[in-house]
Amino acid sequence: MDNIMSGLEKFGLSTTDDMFNDMFEEGKKKTVDENGEKVPEELPTEKDFLLKKGVRCHMCDKTFMTLQVKNGRVKRLDSDDDLRPRYQYIDTLKYSLISCPYCGYTARTATADTMTSVQRKLLQENVCAKFKPAKGPEDLPESYTYDEALERFSLCLFNAVAKKDKISEKAYICLNIAWLLRGKAEELAANAETPKEEVEKVKAEEAKYYSQAYDGLYKAMQTESFPMCGMDEATISILLAEMSFKLGKVENAGRLVSSVLTSPAANQRMKTKALNLKEKIINEMKKKKAAGK
Numbered sequence: 623m624d625n626i627m628s629g630l631e632k633f634g635l636s637t638t639d640d641m642f643n644d645m646f647e648e649g650k651k652k653t654v655d656e657n658g659e660k661v662p663e664e665l666p667t668e669k670d671f672l673l674k675k676g677v678r679c680h681m682c683d684k685t686f687m688t689l690q691v692k693n694g695r696v697k698r699l700d701s702d703d704d705l706r707p708r709y710q711y712i713d714t715l716k717y718s719l720i721s722c723p724y725c726g727y728t729a730r731t732a733t734a735d736t737m738t739s740v741q742r743k744l745l746q747e748n749v750c751a752k753f754k755p756a757k758g759p760e761d762l763p764e765s766y767t768y769d770e771a772l773e774r775f776s777l778c779l780f781n782a783v784a785k786k787d788k789i790s791e792k793a794y795i796c797l798n799i800a801w802l803l804r805g806k807a808e809e810l811a812a813n814a815e816t817p818k819e820e821v822e823k824v825k826a827e828e829a830k831y832y833s834q835a836y837d838g839l840y841k842a843m844q845t846e847s848f849p850m851c852g853m854d855e856a857t858i859s860i861l862l863a864e865m866s867f868k869l870g871k872v873e874n875a876g877r878l879v880s881s882v883l884t885s886p887a888a889n890q891r892m893k894t895k896a897l898n899l900k901e902k903i904i905n906e907m908k909k910k911k912a913a914g915k
């Protein structure tokens with residue numbers, strides 16, 4: 623097919639139909655090479671959605687580089703029922719905390735700059751004074767494996783305990799760890815060569831942190847005020863209702879769902895989630911009844 627550029631040969635400029643047809647397809651990968659062979663499609667990996675950013679430590683005031691998610695580039699997928707966030711090609715949870723390689727201060731990014739003077743003193747004594755860096759501050763990988771992210775989260779939990787954080791914060795860190803372990807189990811299971819026992823072991827570990835998170839959040843709901851870990855009352859109620867259901871505490875789940883359905887403060891999205899869960903609860907009750915339990 624002739625195109626408008628094909629007359630340029632006389633100027634020594636050779637053109638192809640592809641050049642014309644694909645002129646708006648900047649950056650589009652070729653699906654076949656020059657020999658007509660199929661080029662294997664390269665899927666994006668986590669590092670494609672990350673950038674390195676300098677941050678200042680709230681404890682020791684030193685600056686260091688950390689990995690951050692390029693928010694505009696990631697595509698959000700449906701969350702898990704218990705609100706675990708999911709994104710295409712990346713588990714953003716891995717990058718949701720800041721950890722200082724110099725003094726060990728580690729916290730969720732959302733809460734890293736909020737601490738009382740008493741907490742600062744506790745951190746200084748219990749973390750910073752004792753911390754021995756395992757890696758040099760320049761050792762920043764391109765992305766974190768689940769094991770690396772989990773290690774950073776255990777440090778985060780240690781910091782939260784050391785500075786006597788709110789119950790909700792400690793519970794939410796446990797929930798984040800449980801979600802990361804779920805991600806790790808999914809990644810392992812996706813590889814056909816992983817022995818089944820290895821996946822089961824990670825799932826058992828997830829269950830341990832999950833029930834810790836549940837107990838903590840339940841307690842926090844009775845003793846703390848909202849918003850809690852950035853979530854309003856309806857969101858926490860739905861989260862706990864889904865967690866209750868997952869843990870087989872169906873009556874608790876039912877009670878929490880009713881509280882959301884009758885709450886004037888709950889938004890439509892949360893009410894819809896509550897209705898969906900109500901249906902699952904009713905089915906579960908029916909199943910139990912049929913089984914004569």
Ligand SMILES: [Zn+2]
Binds near residue numbers: 681
């Ligand atoms: Zn520091």
